[in-house]
Amino acid sequence: MKLRRSDYAILGLLRLGPGSGYDIKQRIDRSVAFFWNESYGQIYPRLKALEAEGLVKGRETPSARGGVRHVYSLTRRGAKALDAWIEEPVVPAPPRSELLLKLFIAGEPSLPALERHLVAHARDLRAELQQHAATHTLISDTEPGDVAWTLRRLTLDFGERTARAELAWAEHALEALGELT
Amino acid sequence: MKLRRSDYAILGLLRLGPGSGYDIKQRIDRSVAFFWNESYGQIYPRLKALEAEGLVKGRETPSARGGVRHVYSLTRRGAKALDAWIEEPVVPAPPRSELLLKLFIAGEPSLPALERHLVAHARDLRAELQQHAATHTLISDTEPGDVAWTLRRLTLDFGERTARAELAWAEHALEALGELT
DNA sequence: ATTTGCATGTAAAATGTTACATGATTGC
DNA sequence: GCAATCATGTAACATTTTACATGCAAAT
Structure with a gap:
């Protein structure tokens, strides 16, 4: 199998x-x-x-x-x-972001909807970051510093860094949409 | 349908x-x-x-x-x-990163493999960033500044920001793995 | 000659989620 | 009594990729 x-x-x-x-x-x-x-x-x-x-x-x-x-x-x-x-080599998954697709194919009349989507996305990202921060303090307490600990810590770092970058982007995007009046 | x-x-x-x-x-x-x-x-x-x-x-x-x-x-x-x-509200896709999964479940003997995967991933991200930069200059030439242009520009911004964040993380992770000797 | 790009399509296999079905126990 | 959590599982549906099949034309 x-x-x-x-x-x-x-x-x-x-x-x-x-x-x-x-x-x-x-x-x-x-x-x-x-x-x-x-x-x-x-x-x-x-x-x-x-x-x-x-x-x-x-x-x-x-x-x-x-x-x-x-x-x-x-x-x-x-x-x-x-x-x-x-x-074995990592097989990359073909990416699929519904949010970006909507951004890409939208026209002027859809701007208010896009703004709603971006606000919701930013909200989700902030929640994710809070969750990460909580996990962060949780695992810092029992810091064994061994290999497994370092690796899991790295996955958490990934989550924090990418969520922060996405949040910054979402805020930037909202500003840009605002300037389109 | x-x-x-x-x-x-x-x-x-x-x-x-x-x-x-x-x-x-x-x-x-x-x-x-x-x-x-x-x-x-x-x-x-x-x-x-x-x-x-x-x-x-x-x-x-x-x-x-x-x-x-x-x-x-x-x-x-x-x-x-x-x-x-x-x-309609954006339906978030359940994320799946094979790379992070491997990081999370790996043990000491897998460290060299993880390093290989991270190096390959960093390479891919640099290529993606170059591609984005090329697109960037390409669309800057014909800058109409209208709504559709701004929206597509935003998707490109997303790609650049997240790729940069992921690359920074991958380099950080490689350093961390190096310190595990 | 052969590879590359244009061009269309089908069938099967793989993969995965959602909804349904069931039932016990614990805490409110 | 009721909701939440524990606990297991199936069947149907949805979705998607991969492999296969075909053929012309232009460039090398």
């Missing part, structure tokens, strides 16, 4: 420690959501497929509240597959 | 003037490729669908070299649909 990017994302998040499909989704939403996302509809079927391939192994544990939890952990083969993928 | 994002991209590029599927692809590659992309496998079938809906109308013209060109132009209804879409 050829693995997809989602599979590697799942394997990678399991390297942080064993977890259920639900846990994986939580980890995504709490730490990598600003550059990676997966839905349940992707996670659950893929965990089964990965188990069939022997890249993860699952075991059933009773959950704190009655139900059954399927907790998966990375196997040695899974870790190997993951490391091999990391070695 | 519910229109998809690709449809609006096609309609938008036809607003620049009538053109064939081939022309549309050229326009994309030459001006919006850094924030939007479509493949032929998308463009040709969609043009037919859009014509069936009366949003574009096609006519066959002989091409300079023998064959037949299908040249499409925007209809009044097509322009209306396009403007209505621009009014």
Whole structure:
């Protein structure tokens, strides 16, 4: 079976420690959501497929509240597959920004709408920056300074730098639109 | 028929003037490729669908070299649909950066690979910045200063600002990796 | 002769999201 | 009682890329 990017994302998040499909989704939403996302509809079927391939192994544990939890952990083969993928060249995703597309194809009558979109975008970016700042202080407390810590810190830096650049652009764009009267 | 994002991209590029599927692809590659992309496998079938809906109308013209060109132009209804879409709130695409994912899930043994990826990424960004600079001087010559010009100029600004921020980050990340020895 | 650019299109495969379905427990 | 969180999963739908197929003309 050829693995997809989602599979590697799942394997990678399991390297942080064993977890259920639900846990994986939580980890995504709490730490990598600003550059990676997966839905349940992707996670659950893929965990089964990965188990069939022997890249993860699952075991059933009773959950704190009655139900059954399927907790998966990375196997040695899974870790190997993951490391091999990391070695491979990065495949760049074709970019798609709906906001920029609208800017590009709009005419005069659409200016008020564009202004609304830019204001909303700036708002979202400020929220993202606040979130990043919160994460920043959170991880600064437990600063181990090891490799994994440095790498995750770098992804956060990316989020902060690009969000700041985008925010500055959005503000610049709003000014420019204002000058068109 | 519910229109998809690709449809609006096609309609938008036809607003620049009538053109064939081939022309549309050229326009994309030459001006919006850094924030939007479509493949032929998308463009040709969609043009037919859009014509069936009366949003574009096609006519066959002989091409300079023998064959037949299908040249499409925007209809009044097509322009209306396009403007209505621009009014709607922007739907943010869930981000996916393979590079950052690899950073996040990598361990010590992957550091040389990460360095390679970052170097390649920095190279790509420098090429993109050069391309932007070239476009910049190109459009500065014919500076009409009207609305459409300002808006396209803003998308270019976005490309330049974010590419610069990403490049600065990549260089920072390479330094940080170097310090891990 | 062969590569490059112009030009159009289809079919299959890959990939992914959304909606639906179900059910327990905890805190308000 | 009700909302939120925990927890798992399927099916349908939507979307898109890739590979394939074809052919002419101009330039090298």
